[in-house]
Amino acid sequence: MTACAPKSLVVLAPDPDGAVGHITVSNPAGSVNIDAANQFTAIKDQKSAPSVPAGMDPTQIQVLFGKALAIQPPVPIHFILYFKTDSTDLLPESVAELPKILAAIQERGSEIISVVGHSDTAGEKEYNLKISTRRAATVKSLLVGMGVTGTLIDVTSHGEKNLLIKTGDNVNNEKNRRVEVVVR
């Protein structure tokens, strides 16, 4: 690849899980789409159209981007915990998830994790906001009780506003009575 003038490059790489996305690179002179892995386009300046996508050797990708790739953080893990009706008690299978959450926090040395409370639509909106807040607070104290310290646990609640399973109003649905924990 000859390069007399410096050119910027944009490469579409496979996701960590192997999936391949799609990008568009545009400027006033032109636009290209890339949807195949390890393809790149080179752009000289705003007056020159991005080059026709071509394949780049993975070895070359490593040479160019190795340092940035090596320091890429792990993708955050999302855990979902479920509750008994009208309660801040976790279902047994969710109690079993807690050690896995703790392990993930320890493995990653997490500095900030998020705990988001949700409810189903059974009952009043304000009540559901309250109970989802209490559920999120319960999960936080459970984690603190298990020894999660020095980590900022950011707690929020969405009440019935963010249903996992879309239901009508006043529907008792255990898949919506949940707390989501995001470990970074």
Place this chain on the structure above:
Amino acid sequence: MRRMIVTLLSLVLLSAGYAGIADAQSFVGIIKAVEGGTTLERNGEVKAAARGMQIQKGDRVKTDPRGAIGLVFLDDTLISMGPNSEVWIDDYLFEPLEKKLSFIARILRGTVCFLSGQIAKLSPESVRLVMPEATIGVRGTHVLIKVD
């Protein structure tokens, strides 16, 4: 000389921790890993970047010839940078319930890896990576960018 550097670093960590608890709602991301001489500029003030520091909208991140950094954002987007690189977080909004979504990052120079998160999944048109020569639109993706 060595003692001075250690003191400066612990001062930065201290202020980052305090800011963490006070600004829990305004942070948009966090520094997960950092190497070499890497800085974070916020409102004109430049501080040494440290693991655990929060990222806010408007932040400018710069690495020197030995530097590198890895960032995680609230919506699971990952940005990592190699040496001699500079990225500005021009806009970040992740409020899916209100359908307020936006991620605009400006890549001024260097090598940057971008792994998209929920904002790109929910609203691809809300994500823009701006290079000096072109703008990148993404749709659930892993993009490597080198600006010379």
